[in-house]
Amino acid sequence: MLLKRIIVCLDVINRRVTKGVKFHDNKDIGDVVELADKYCREGADELVFYDITASAEHRPIDIEMVADAAKRVFIPFCVGGGIRSAADMRNALLAGADKVSLNSLAVQDPSILTASANAFGSQCVVLGLDAKKVGVSQEFPSGYQVFIQGYRTPTKWDVVEWAKHAVELGAGEICLNAIDTDGVRNGYEVEITRKVAEAVHVPVIASGGAGTVDHIIDAFETAHADAALIASMVHTDGYTCDGIKAEIAQRTTLPLRR
Amino acid sequence: MAPVTILDYGAGNLTSVRLACQRFGVDPVMATHASEALSEGAIIFPGDGSAKSAMAAVRARGYDRLLANALNAGRPVLGICIGMQLLFDWSDEDGGQQALGFFPGKVQRFDFPAHPELKIPEMGWNAVTFQKEHPLFQGIPQDTPFYFVHSYYCVPNAATELPRTEPAIGITEYGGIHFCSVAARKNLVATQFHPERSGQWGLKLFQNFLEWDGQEG
Numbered sequence: 001m002l003l004k005r006i007i008v009c010l011d012v013i014n015r016r017v018t019k020g021v022k023f024h025d026n027k028d029i030g031d032v033v034e035l036a037d038k039y040c041r042e043g044a045d046e047l048v049f050y051d052i053t054a055s056a057e058h059r060p061i062d063i064e065m066v067a068d069a070a071k072r073v074f075i076p077f078c079v080g081g082g083i084r085s086a087a088d089m090r091n092a093l094l095a096g097a098d099k100v101s102l103n104s105l106a107v108q109d110p111s112i113l114t115a116s117a118n119a120f121g122s123q124c125v126v127l128g129l130d131a132k133k134v135g136v137s138q139e140f141p142s143g144y145q146v147f148i149q150g151y152r153t154p155t156k157w158d159v160v161e162w163a164k165h166a167v168e169l170g171a172g173e174i175c176l177n178a179i180d181t182d183g184v185r186n187g188y189e190v191e192i193t194r195k196v197a198e199a200v201h202v203p204v205i206a207s208g209g210a211g212t213v214d215h216i217i218d219a220f221e222t223a224h225a226d227a228a229l230i231a232s233m234v235h236t237d238g239y240t241c242d243g244i245k246a247e248i249a250q251r252t253t254l255p256l257r258r
Numbered sequence: 259m260a261p262v263t264i265l266d267y268g269a270g271n272l273t274s275v276r277l278a279c280q281r282f283g284v285d286p287v288m289a290t291h292a293s294e295a296l297s298e299g300a301i302i303f304p305g306d307g308s309a310k311s312a313m314a315a316v317r318a319r320g321y322d323r324l325l326a327n328a329l330n331a332g333r334p335v336l337g338i339c340i341g342m343q344l345l346f347d348w349s350d351e352d353g354g355q356q357a358l359g360f361f362p363g364k365v366q367r368f369d370f371p372a373h374p375e376l377k378i379p380e381m382g383w384n385a386v387t388f389q390k391e392h393p394l395f396q397g398i399p400q401d402t403p404f405y406f407v408h409s410y411y412c413v414p415n416a417a418t419e420l421p422r423t424e425p426a427i428g429i430t431e432y433g434g435i436h437f438c439s440v441a442a443r444k445n446l447v448a449t450q451f452h453p454e455r456s457g458q459w460g461l462k463l464f465q466n467f468l469e470w471d472g473q474e475g
Binding site: 005075094095123124 | 277281384431454458461
């Protein structure tokens with residue numbers, strides 16, 4: 001039976017892991033490679049590294065960091081931030097990343113999804129999708145709108161419609177982030193996560209808002225996510241992936257890697 | 259440990275396979291053609307991608323004959339993911355594709371029309387149930403999860419002749435299908451999952467292969 005994944009997200013500035021609330025007020029957590037190694041040993045099923053200042057600084061993702069992480073991390077990992085072309089994506093994969101996350105670029109130039117799926121396989125292409133609750137309307141039938149550029153810029157896309165379209169174009173997995181919940185630890189946006197999970201045939205990662213083990217159980221049992229992404233819980237709140245899994249196993253029959 | 263050659267045929271990302279070798283002190287030769295492969299030691303045959311383009315590249319680079327010769331010579335060979343699938347007789351992918359035929363059987367697609375919640379590809383961690391003892395499994399607990407990414411799976415032919423040559427030594431379940439996740443025959447082994455991405459136990463399996471003399475043990 002395929003197991004539910006717990007993915008640890010590392011937001012990186014200059015090789016230091018940082019954690020912000022709703023993309024602001026960043027706090028230093030530690031060295032990215034040392035922390036990645038620690039989270040692997042403590043039961044993470046997958047890692048995601050976001051080079052969160054690359055786009056703003058108009059530079060490609062820190063490839064040296066990706067290469068250094070790859071020497072220590074022997075579980076799948078995804079990288080994002082500063083991927084501006086298929087060439088950037090190729091460099092990240094050759095440095096040892098398994099997957100690359102595309103977000104704003106995919107909205108601005110959807111052909112990048114098809115080009116990268118054809119070149120590297122859709123299993124490497126993760127669509128990062130930032131959703132904001134706007135209420136159901138004719139324009140946004142799911143009630144959620146896609147935002148880009150760190151939630152600064154609204155788009156014309158309804159979240160479910162964009163997710164379906166992106167999968168048709170070549171996205172192999174969707175990481176669904178919700179702004180109203182990111183970093184505030186009140187739980188994932190279960191409603192939209194479930195709508196997307198039921199609308200596409202690729203795995204969906206619930207992201208943004210995890211603060212307790214209950215939230216992660218909700219992501220799997222109620223939102224039907226294939227994976228749950230966490231950050232603060234392990235960065236600052238004293239949880240470990242192994243500890244989270246032990247608690248989930250006590251309370252549910254969810255299949256986990258232990 | 260014996261020297262290692264990794265066969266590059268433009269199908270997928272070989273960086274993590276190379277790094278896994280280097281973690282155990284082996285600096286592998288990254289061959290881009292059979293003529294660049296070492297004449298001794300182990301061979302790793304990895305890959306992602308689709309069967310038709312992969313087989314065309316395998317033949318164009320002379321890997322079909324290289325692998326046949328290596329198997330006859332008793333050199334340890336490890337197929338990973340599409341590298342495993344190409345070792346069977348036939349793949350249904352891309353409208354049907356003759357493959358290398360070192361394992362009897364075929365490769366077919368997952369198909370769950372009644373269960374849209376079952377995602378294809380299968381992507382993530384899933385348990386491998388060992389069917390017998392094998393040097394590859396040395397020290398690894400039964401039903402350990404490994405990391406899979408695949409839409410197609412291997413279906414070995416049931417053995418008819420004696421001694422049994424049925425190659426499935428590891429079985430994994432997805433969507434009610436119990437598929438062959440590890441195949442072995444003499445000095446040839448293959449995994450549908452990615453040992454180089456499967457954490458502590460994946461690395462242990464990788465190390466077991468690097469230390470293997472090619473005997474069934």
